[in-house]
Structures are given as structure tokens and as C-alpha cells.
Amino acid sequence: MLARRKMSSGELAEKVGITPANLSILKCGKAKAIRLSTMDAICQALDCQPGDILEYRAEE
16 A cells, blocks of 8 residues: 555654554564554555455464
């Protein structure tokens, strides 16, 4: 979605109000949880739905 919106990770982090390091953790799939307020802010900044940026992966 970042590429589609022609937005950098740093710009998204600034718009959402989180650190670039925390955004990187979310992007890499290493986060254990995400606050709904953060998800809401990301979706607003990217003009998308949560399903556009989330993917379910079963634990191995």
C-alpha cells in the first residue's frame, strides 16, 4: 500500500504518530499485537481497509 500511495515508511510513521522502528516491526510481521487506534491511523493515512494490509499466517 505504501508503494501504491507513493509514500515512504518515514512519512507514514510521521502521519500515524509512531516511530519508524515500530513501523518496521509491523511491516516485517514481527509484532505480536497492534492497537486498534494505530491500525485506524494507518488505514486513514493509506486510505485503505485493514484487510488490505493484514495477512493471516498460521503459527508453525
